Amino acid sequence: MNQFKFRKVRNKLFLFSLSIAAVVCLAPLIMVTSFMLQKGAASLDLDFFTKLPVPVGEAGGGMLHAILGTIYMVTLGSLMAVPLGLIGGIYLSEYGKGGISKALRLATDVMTGIPSIIIGIFAYILLVVPFKSFSALSGAVALAIIILPVVIRSSEEILKLVPKHIREAGLALGLPRWKVILFIIVRGNLSALFTGVMLAIARASGETAPLLFTAFGNMYLSYSPMEPMASLPVQIYTYAISPFEDWQRQSWAGAFVLIILVIGVNLGARFLMNPKALKNFLKRSSS
Amino acid sequence: MTSKKNVLEVKNLQAWFGKFHAVKGVSTDYPEKSITAIIGPSGCGKSTYLRCLNRIHEEVPGARSSGQALLLGQDIFAPEVDPVELRQNIGMVFQKPNPFPALSIFENVVVGLKLQGIKNKAKLLETAERCLRKAALWEEVKDKLHQQGTSLSGGQQQRLCIARALAVNPPVLLMDEPTSALDPIASAKIEELMQDLKEDFTVIVVTHNMQQAARVADYTSFLMLGELVEHGPSEIIFTNPKQSKTEDYITGRFG
Numbered sequence: 001m002n003q004f005k006f007r008k009v010r011n012k013l014f015l016f017s018l019s020i021a022a023v024v025c026l027a028p029l030i031m032v033t034s035f036m037l038q039k040g041a042a043s044l045d046l047d048f049f050t051k052l053p054v055p056v057g058e059a060g061g062g063m064l065h066a067i068l069g070t071i072y073m074v075t076l077g078s079l080m081a082v083p084l085g086l087i088g089g090i091y092l093s094e095y096g097k098g099g100i101s102k103a104l105r106l107a108t109d110v111m112t113g114i115p116s117i118i119i120g121i122f123a124y125i126l127l128v129v130p131f132k133s134f135s136a137l138s139g140a141v142a143l144a145i146i147i148l149p150v151v152i153r154s155s156e157e158i159l160k161l162v163p164k165h166i167r168e169a170g171l172a173l174g175l176p177r178w179k180v181i182l183f184i185i186v187r188g189n190l191s192a193l194f195t196g197v198m199l200a201i202a203r204a205s206g207e208t209a210p211l212l213f214t215a216f217g218n219m220y221l222s223y224s225p226m227e228p229m230a231s232l233p234v235q236i237y238t239y240a241i242s243p244f245e246d247w248q249r250q251s252w253a254g255a256f257v258l259i260i261l262v263i264g265v266n267l268g269a270r271f272l273m274n275p276k277a278l279k280n281f282l283k284r285s286s287s
Numbered sequence: 288m289t290s291k292k293n294v295l296e297v298k299n300l301q302a303w304f305g306k307f308h309a310v311k312g313v314s315t316d317y318p319e320k321s322i323t324a325i326i327g328p329s330g331c332g333k334s335t336y337l338r339c340l341n342r343i344h345e346e347v348p349g350a351r352s353s354g355q356a357l358l359l360g361q362d363i364f365a366p367e368v369d370p371v372e373l374r375q376n377i378g379m380v381f382q383k384p385n386p387f388p389a390l391s392i393f394e395n396v397v398v399g400l401k402l403q404g405i406k407n408k409a410k411l412l413e414t415a416e417r418c419l420r421k422a423a424l425w426e427e428v429k430d431k432l433h434q435q436g437t438s439l440s441g442g443q444q445q446r447l448c449i450a451r452a453l454a455v456n457p458p459v460l461l462m463d464e465p466t467s468a469l470d471p472i473a474s475a476k477i478e479e480l481m482q483d484l485k486e487d488f489t490v491i492v493v494t495h496n497m498q499q500a501a502r503v504a505d506y507t508s509f510l511m512l513g514e515l516v517e518h519g520p521s522e523i524i525f526t527n528p529k530q531s532k533t534e535d536y537i538t539g540r541f542g
Contacts, residue, residue: 097348168343169385169448171456173399174375174505183402188388 002207033259040256043249045081048257053219056244064255065221066235070261072223073136073215073231074205077143082197083152092152093159094181098106104152119145120210128214133193136222136229143204154196158189160249184252198269208233291318294458294489295340298353302335302344309319309335311513314353317459317506323482324504324521326497328536332513333493334382337461339446341377342370356524358459363466378452382464384444385449386436392419392428395436395447399455421487423480430478444472449480454489460484462492466499478503497537501525509533 025032047062054061088108092101119142127138162185170180186193211217216228232254239251302310313431317323325333338344339352342363354365363373372445375459386395398417405411415432419425421431424446428439436447445452452460462481466474474496484490486513494500500507502523507524509516517524517533528534 051442073330163383163385165383165385166387167345169379169387169451170372171346171371172341172343172379172381173402173451174371174373174403174457175399177370179402184387184390184398188390190389 019144031259033263036252036256036259039252040254040259043253045253047245048250048253052221056247059246061250062248062257063230063232063235063257064253065219066217066230066232067257069136069215069230070205070218070232070258073140073211073229074201076079076136076140076225077147077204078197078201080140080152081144081147082201085148086155086202088152089155090146090181090186091131092156094177094185105156108149108152111145112153115209116142116146116207117209117212119232120212120214123210123214131226133226134214134228135217135226137225139211139231140225142210142214143207146204146207147200147266148208150200151197154200155193158192159185160197162189193271195269196242198265202265202269205260205265206233206262208237212237232261290371291321293317293490294359296355296357297340298350298355298357299372300336300339300356301334302339302352303350304335304347309513310339310352313508313510313515315508315518317489317491317516319489320485320487321505322492322503323506323508324500325491325493325508325510326500326536327496327510327516329495331510332517333510334463336510337379337463337491337493338460340461341374343374343377343379345370355442367401374457375455376401376457377454377461378457379464380445380449380452380462383468384442384448386439386447387464388437390436390437391430391433392439392447396450399451403455415450415492418449418450418453421483422446423476423483424450425459440473442469442476445469446480449477449484453484453521458489460488460490462490464493464495468494474499497525499528508534511536523542 010084014141047060049062049067050064051060052065053063088104092105093099096105123138123142123145127141128134131138166188167180167185170184175184211231212236215231215234217234218228219230219254222229236251236258239247239254242248242251248282289383293316296312300310300314301308301312301313325337335344338358340363344350350365354364358373358376361368363377387398390398393412393415393445396418397405397411400411400414408527413514414432416425416429424443427443428447429436433518436444436491439447445468449465468478478499481490481492485505492500492504504521506519507521508518509524509528509530511532517528517530519529522532525537528537
């Protein structure tokens with residue numbers, strides 16, 4: 001009986017310490033978001049989304065160009081990286097046994113670990129120096145390099161989770177391997193693959209360093225891939241280190257919008273492909 | 288029973304995993320429209336043997352096989368035989384029910400035909416109904432053909448997998464312990480279904496359940512350590528086996 005009591009106490013103690021650890025883990029996230037909410041939401045107005053920057057000294061203006069720029073470059077970068085990443089991930093999971101795949105796996109692991117500023121420098125040398133101009137294209141390429149390894153590894157891991165007997169069942173129907181992979185394995189896991197892709201894109205859309213000396217930034221609307229282009233993270237950075245109070249205020253607003261964007265893409269990816277999760281989430285948050 | 292022609296004649300079939308000799312020269316004939324059960328202790332090579340017959344064994348890295356298996360007179364291991372085409376003629380049902388994820392019940396049944404290029408919607412619907420009826424699942428799913436296959440119960444999933452295999456219309460159907468993951472009621476349904484399948488197909492079933500073999504199979508093979516110990520009509524194997532090893536096994540003295 002005594003021993004039983006001791007076990008119960010020990011259980012409670014353990015549960016308590018784990019709960020503390022969980023709270024500690026969540027604390028930074030909660031603090032960052034609440035800080036952004038306070039500072040950012042207060043500085044947010046409709047102009048922020050619809051207007052371009054105004055000269056220093058004048059009040060008002062917004063970050064329309066930076067919001068569009070971020071969407072532009074992230075989309076362009078994703079178009080380059082996502083198809084390639086999916087192909088790489090499928091290759092690693094379905095055929096990945098030989099030397100090439102070992103090399104590819106090592107390369108993606110190394111690529112995931114490369115500091116993003118280095119990727120920025122790489123894109124700078126590759127596309128900015130030869131063309132003698134900062135460009136949205138070079139920014140998009142830098143973002144693509146960030147997205148690529150994440151997509152490769154996440155899709156590999158997702159497809160590896162598919163049990164072997166599902167593949168065998170496909171082969172046993174008399175289907176060639178490529179059809180089994182494409183129309184049964186990949187098709188059956190589209191939602192998970194999509195989530196992985198969206199997480200990679202969300203991560204890239206918050207990157208500042210790779211855009212600093214590739215897309216560089218500007219103060220007006222630009223749609224040309226060969227010209228400098230503004231982006232939310234760089235605009236936030238520029239405004240935050242400026243001495244002007246109105247710019248700093250807008251920087252907070254920008255940070256708030258960026259964080260909402262990233263969280264939105266994250267949650268959107270989960271719910272869009274899995275409506276049941278949305279229902280559960282709403283039920284949980286309403287009760 | 289004796290006048291039936293053989294659909295499949297296996298001659299001296301051997302199989303390896305790397306250096307491990309898993310199947311050591313098995314020869315058996317499978318008469319048309321019959322059920323043959325393969326029994327034997329765990330690890331005796333029954334599944335491996337079965338998996339050689341639709342050449343899915345060779346998909347495992349390091350695995351190989353040799354010997355002959357004549358499907359309607361054509362050796363399935365001949366170099367000119369495309370394993371993909373062969374598998375359209377020898378279907379398989381696996382131990383665990385494995386409907387394809389994210390595909391509906393209907394799509395699960397017709398996926399084999401669809402991916403072979405058959406687009407005719409009416410024909411696919413007709414096939415789906417026929418195969419689901421044959422698999423004794425139609426009445427339970429006819430109102431929810433567009434729900435996911437994985438939403439069904441285990442026993443229903445297994446019958447869905449049988450319907451999926453039937454849709455390709457293979458003369459031979461291999462079943463690898465099809466009821467071992469199911470409860471007795473679901474198993475009984477599958478056994479009943481196997482009797483119906485016999486009208487159109489030649490069935491070879493690996494099973495751990497000797498009562499099942501005795502109930503459903505016309506013929507039974509007893510495998511041990513990769514060798515075929517005895518093969519014959521089930522009523523003889525289970526009542527009056529020639530080999531003492533067979534008798535020891537079926538009476539539960541080992542295994």
